[in-house]
Amino acid sequence: MTYPADFRYTKDHEWIKVEGGVGTIGLTDHAQHELGDIVLVDLPKVGTSLAAQQTLGTVESVKAVSEIFSPVSGEVTEVNEAVGSAPEKVNQDPHGDGWLLKLRLANPAEVDGLMNADQYTDYIQQKAG
Amino acid sequence: METAIKRTALNDVHRKLKAKLVEFVGWEMPVEFSGLVDEHVNVRTRAGLFDVSHMGEIFVSGPDAIRFLQKVLSNNPAKLKHWQIQYTGLMTDKGTFVDDMLCHRFNDDSFFLCVNASNKDKDFDWMKDRSAGFNCSVEDRSPQYSQIAIQGPLSESILRAYTNVDLSKIRYYWFTEGEVLGEKAVISRTGYTGEDGFEIYVRWDAGGPMFERLLEDNVGCGLKPAGLGARDTLRLEAGMHLYGNDIDDTTTVLEAGLEWIVSWDKGPFDGRDVLAAQKERGLSRKLVGFEMVDRGIARHGYPIAKDGKTVGSVTSGTHSPWFKKAIGLGYVPLDLTPDGTELDVLIREKPCRARVVPTPFYKRSK
Numbered sequence: 001m002t003y004p005a006d007f008r009y010t011k012d013h014e015w016i017k018v019e020g021g022v023g024t025i026g027l028t029d030h031a032q033h034e035l036g037d038i039v040l041v042d043l044p045k046v047g048t049s050l051a052a053q054q055t056l057g058t059v060e061s062v063k064a065v066s067e068i069f070s071p072v073s074g075e076v077t078e079v080n081e082a083v084g085s086a087p088e089k090v091n092q093d094p095h096g097d098g099w100l101l102k103l104r105l106a107n108p109a110e111v112d113g114l115m116n117a118d119q120y121t122d123y124i125q126q127k128a129g
Numbered sequence: 130m131e132t133a134i135k136r137t138a139l140n141d142v143h144r145k146l147k148a149k150l151v152e153f154v155g156w157e158m159p160v161e162f163s164g165l166v167d168e169h170v171n172v173r174t175r176a177g178l179f180d181v182s183h184m185g186e187i188f189v190s191g192p193d194a195i196r197f198l199q200k201v202l203s204n205n206p207a208k209l210k211h212w213q214i215q216y217t218g219l220m221t222d223k224g225t226f227v228d229d230m231l232c233h234r235f236n237d238d239s240f241f242l243c244v245n246a247s248n249k250d251k252d253f254d255w256m257k258d259r260s261a262g263f264n265c266s267v268e269d270r271s272p273q274y275s276q277i278a279i280q281g282p283l284s285e286s287i288l289r290a291y292t293n294v295d296l297s298k299i300r301y302y303w304f305t306e307g308e309v310l311g312e313k314a315v316i317s318r319t320g321y322t323g324e325d326g327f328e329i330y331v332r333w334d335a336g337g338p339m340f341e342r343l344l345e346d347n348v349g350c351g352l353k354p355a356g357l358g359a360r361d362t363l364r365l366e367a368g369m370h371l372y373g374n375d376i377d378d379t380t381t382v383l384e385a386g387l388e389w390i391v392s393w394d395k396g397p398f399d400g401r402d403v404l405a406a407q408k409e410r411g412l413s414r415k416l417v418g419f420e421m422v423d424r425g426i427a428r429h430g431y432p433i434a435k436d437g438k439t440v441g442s443v444t445s446g447t448h449s450p451w452f453k454k455a456i457g458l459g460y461v462p463l464d465l466t467p468d469g470t471e472l473d474v475l476i477r478e479k480p481c482r483a484r485v486v487p488t489p490f491y492k493r494s495k
Contacts, residue, residue: 036149036358037166039448040426058477060426062165062448063358 191265275336323367
């Protein structure tokens, strides 16, 4: 799996893609693989304000529950309803149709503190090694 | 003190198959191969192959073997015919579980117990201590055996080609000795999935090649490796208990809903007096099955509440891959055990509605 160069990544395995002040957020392919079959995704309502590192929701596989953390601060502008009714989309297309939500960035500079694709790839390889 | 992680003889095979490995009670075990849901459904519809070599094998033999086992176990091994198996509990003096296990009877005075990996050493010490004064030996032969389970409706038709035993003659909860792939094997028609299938005990080193060969030959007819993840969801759907979750040394065999493995008429046994008194007095709590009504998945340890008051807790809970809904087991006060009773499971402090339902959740069509 290659990690898109126009995404930024967190140590908790979320990705964010920023376009015109709005960030699309999802889980990385590594995260979905570690979690296994995802069967439930709980996301916040549109309008919710989130701080960076704040829990934005939970994702549950058959085996376990994991929290999802917001990579940056901002206000939720859109939630991927398709993932609510078909959580397996996160497994099938984590960097595409399986996106979770969109956020209007409160402080776009926060994105610079996240890993780029090369750094993230090294990060997960180190963890595996 | 840090102890080294234990590996089954099949570890290299799991790595070759790119299984996801996790530590489970001191053993490095495959939790998933192709994916939990895929493996689960494959066991229900075709067949799955499990490495369960971490399980313990304890042999009890001698003229007093029956008398000894009658004393320490809840069930009555004297009721077994040769080559028959029963589910049973190793009891504390309080009628709670040291462990739960399968008791296999070879002949008049020789038995073998298949016990949980997590409890094997404790079980062995427990029985060894209590066997003083009985003319029988208690032997831990776990390191000698690999155990492979083939589970699912195609199990018999797949395994048939590899054994000199007529598998169709082995009934559910019976076993035999024979050969599998030329290796001496104990073959029992048992399992922990709610499906038909066999558990095969062979010499330690024979486990890896056997697992690999069975898979290689039978990929085409639907046999897939399955991990501990699917084993757990399969057993829960089948309403089978897991030691450490649903039963332990704080839960009595009656509270667990397992009176059918208590033999009242065999004479004294460990825990009998406490159990008899509990039966006389009536239970204050019991293990029930439930399904979630609200969206949410109950998990081990989540509180169960009624009218805002915590009344018990979830002992096992998951998303059922077969029914595609959340199910679980938990202890609740006796007045909340009837089918249809509404309960709340507190999921991250939020009450989510659940309903008591009969177990097993899943029953195979025969």
